[in-house]
Amino acid sequence: MLRLIIFILFPGVIFSSEKITADDYQFRHFTIKEGLSQSAVLCIMQDRRGFMWFGTANGLNRFDGYNFISYINNPYDSTSVSDNEITSVFEDAQGYLWAGTVKGVLNKFNRKTETFEYFYPDSSSEVKINYNESYSIYPISFVRFNNNTITSIAEDKNSNIWIGTWGNGLYR
Numbered sequence: 001m002l003r004l005i006i007f008i009l010f011p012g013v014i015f016s017s018e019k020i021t022a023d024d025y026q027f028r029h030f031t032i033k034e035g036l037s038q039s040a041v042l043c044i045m046q047d048r049r050g051f052m053w054f055g056t057a058n059g060l061n062r063f064d065g066y067n068f069i070s071y072i073n074n075p076y077d078s079t080s081v082s083d084n085e086i087t088s089v090f091e092d093a094q095g096y097l098w099a100g101t102v103k104g105v106l107n108k109f110n111r112k113t114e115t116f117e118y119f120y121p122d123s124s125s126e127v128k129i130n131y132n133e134s135y136s137i138y139p140i141s142f143v144r145f146n147n148n149t150i151t152s153i154a155e156d157k158n159s160n161i162w163i164g165t166w167g168n169g170l171y172r
Contacts, residue, residue, distance in 0.1 A: 037059040040058075059071055
């Protein structure tokens with residue numbers, strides 16, 4: 001009986017399935033005209049709520065599929081993003097959004113107040129690995145000879161946040 005059911009259903013599955021091709025995908029290009037704060041995108045992340053986050057050379061951008069909201073540094077507002085060159089974006093297990101910058105400042109975003117809190121990785125961190133190399137051959141945003149530039153953010157199973165820098169090593 002089971003063979004009869006499989007025999008009857010199996011050809012229907014093969015012949016009714018549609019072939020998926022590259023033509024089935026749609027690509028849309030977003031530029032400054034659509035609201036992106038800068039065309040040099042340095043990092044991209046999608047959070048658990050579905051928002052796309054773009055770190056650019058001129059601020060952090062949140063995209064909901066229709067509109068962009070840009071978070072730009074305001075030197076007179078200590079709750080704005082610390083600086084505009086966003087080099088890494090990460091969402092931790094608790095849903096907090098973290099943004100690293102060229103100047104080496106880690107920004108924690110408060111979604112309720114849409115404000116930022118600053119953290120400065122330094123030698124007081126528990127883990128630090130230094131490498132002394134020349135960085136002049138790397139992408140333009142990192143060729144500022146700023147070893148503090150945050151290039152990556154991650155979280156381990158113990159909820160420790162790890163910060164990778166361009167030239168000052170790794171911090172926890």
